[in-house]
Amino acid sequence: MDLKTSGKPASVEEKEVLDAILSKIDQPDPDRNGKILTDGHGIPSFNSGGHRDLLLPALHALQERIGWISHGALDYLSIQLGVPPAETYGVASFYSMFSLEQAPETVIHVCDDIACRAALNADPAEAMGQRFGSDSRVSDNTMWVRSPCLGRCEEGSAALIQHSGSAHRRVLMAPFDVDDLANQMRKPVLEWTNTDSVRIPQRETAPDTLRLLRRVGVVDPSSVDSYKVHGGYEALRRALEIGPENVIREVKDSKLMGRGGAAFPTGVKWESVARNTVRPHYFVCNADESEPGTFKDRVIMEQDPFSIVEGLTIAGYATGCEKGYVYIRGEYPLAEERLENAITAARTRGLLGKNILGRDFSFDIELRRGAGAYIAGEETALFNSIEGKRAEPRNKPPFPAQAGLFQKPTGINNVETLINILEILSVGGIAYAKIGTPDSSGTRLFCLSGSVSKPGLYEAPFGVKLGDLLEMAGGVASGKTLKAILLGGAAGSFVGPDQLDIPLSFEGVRTAGVTLGSGVVMVFDQDADMNQAILRIAQFFREESCGQCVPCRVGTVRQEELLTRLATNNMIGSRSDELELFGSIASVMRESSICGLGQTAANAVESALKLGLFQG
């Protein structure tokens, strides 16, 4: 096939940027070369050189250096990778961190999401408007835009500065204050600094209760040696001693369930990848953390990155992989830097690469960066994203263990799930299973945010009561009274002050009809504007839907419209007519959407309506 393009030329600089990425191709990938791939849900993709997966890295490079993706650059890239320009455009226009029109040098993404709102009891982006004028308006090569949760909720406000040019930077500031921001921006770009704070209140009060977070805030995140001094790489050693089958047995014995939201038994997943006779196998660490209110994975990546490298290496060993990927959200610059450094350091020390620790086992890890899309955290959407496609979820079956990344058997786990593996190998699967409750083994990370005295990351055995957790965090901020708690994130549900005795275990929340999701515990006090919070959740799903299936693409729009009508008393018919209509929208999204986004998009809203939290 000859690709036809518009013939618009790329500039010298654009070519230089792209050539640097494309020069990484030393040979066509024999496994994926020159084939027309049809991905899991049947969308055909032409892939001439087998390197379409460089599409996202190349678009990132353009965005960073040039500040936007021009038609000429897109055509040049398309030809080089053998991807039709219409498809490249389709990919670029899917992600919110890419600009397809000339954009200012500096774009400030300000979080106006629910946890920061609940902490401030105000719109966190309001101060920006007062200082810099309305959003999306360009002044002095700068503009600001509103952003969904930036994973820094424990600070109560956050902003990501995306600066392009030869000195390009991404900087995540939290807490963020308009004056600090303005001061920072007056300094040379290279002096802008990422916030590097850690909030683990248990560190002071009960350090012995920390297992997964044992090293966080103690270990030097940049040093293999420091990691080893704190027990690092003992789990990998043990794994290599007992062999892949026994590692899987330990994981099965531990009854570990995935921490990414779906709570699937990890051992079962690993076993089905390991047993699949199709080769190669891949293992992916899901570090896309974008569920509003969630910041646990970021803390681990920033403060204990080697634990992820080690956990993923063990996963690769147990499931017969030679290649692993970490897919990290694009809004996490410090986490990315630390993780990249850890991967390089591990490679230098023979802990990645050929013959790891002198054994007949080779494994390496590649870091891939997302570009602003919550849906890319859904596992099959994530595979598409790595493959250089739009992050649209695939229909399941087939499941990842049968046909995942590049249509090969693939294991995928959340960051928190993977670091539990280290714990399992160090205490043994059976001993691990005794922590927590019989049906929910181990400890769990909880992200406490909003109106709480000591926001931060907490670790507690499964089964801990919601109220006890709130107490550990010092209760509601400034001694105010509790109005509601959002459990599990935007895809979770609200619970009322009378539900503090819910045991936080998989079975405990199931009985209560709620979910643990990604471990979000977001506190709203008496003064919280619940209507704004609930509308923000509806907006989130409407803006993050991939748009593929009708129930979610249109349903999330109708849900937001309906809530706006309720809030402004502009109802179609009576309030009960509107509630009935809401019920129908919620049910078609839950029953008939392709993926978890649409299936859960009405959960939080529905629970809020049930609890009478929404006024109107």
Added chain:
Amino acid sequence: MSNGVAVSIQRTVKITVNGSEFTAPEGSTILQACRSEGLEIPTLCYLENLTPVNTCRLCMVEVQGSRTLVPSCSRKIEPGMVVNTESDRVQASRKMVLELLASSVDMSIVSDELSEWMERHQVDKERFGPQALPAQLGERETTHAGHHVRGDGTLAATVFEPVKIDNDQYVRDYSRCVLCYRCVEACGTDAQNTFAIALGGRGFEAHITTEYDVPLPESACVYCGNCVAVCPTNALMFKIEHDMRQAQTWDESRQTLTRTICPYCGVGCNLEIHAQDNKIVKVTSPLDHDVTSGMLCVKGRFGFEFINS
């Protein structure tokens, strides 16, 4: 294999649908199995000769043991599967999918079959409020992913926008587009291998587009018209038909259909010539034809314009 006679052993699978048990060939989808028994299930994005994308969710059915409904067009049957195609859950989902579509997309010229389904479910396109006015040309296409302006909720958002007329062969009226992905598949590996169009944008602003929304003549399009042939809602329409509809002269009851073999080359594509008042108004190809599967090239599809002129 040498000179042997290929013996195909067709294995069958026993399933139960709406309470009655029957067998269907192994590897069939629920939809295929049901249709072979004469059971009706509405579909929109599915087309026999294209890879199922299962995005419209109109064909959802209930399968015992499954938490959610499942798309019958792509789920394969399994031994002992218990399916319900008519339960209240299924009916409720079907009605809502149709209403969500009709509220946001212009479905005024869809197939008789789909119209019938919409009537059967008493689809009310204004159930979510009066429909919002069309966007400006290019407005939906340039919306930045992850951003939108919240209205007051009193008007139901739509995908309405002006018709795109940029060539003499066909027009693109994306107010009618249900995002079934069929045209993209037909332009891609399922037939044409041209890849002139793709999905762009995200969420409610997702749309079919060329790169940077350039007009078709600047794109890779070769005017085979295969995308037009597969479009279920007439979002893609041949220019002649579009013009005649505008002039209110389009009248299918006055049209005749003649089958012939395409004269342009030796492949032997089957053509269906639609004529009105002795003038050729459209050329299609039967879906079930083993050479074309409904697909043609620009000569077969548009060569008639030389005859007409």
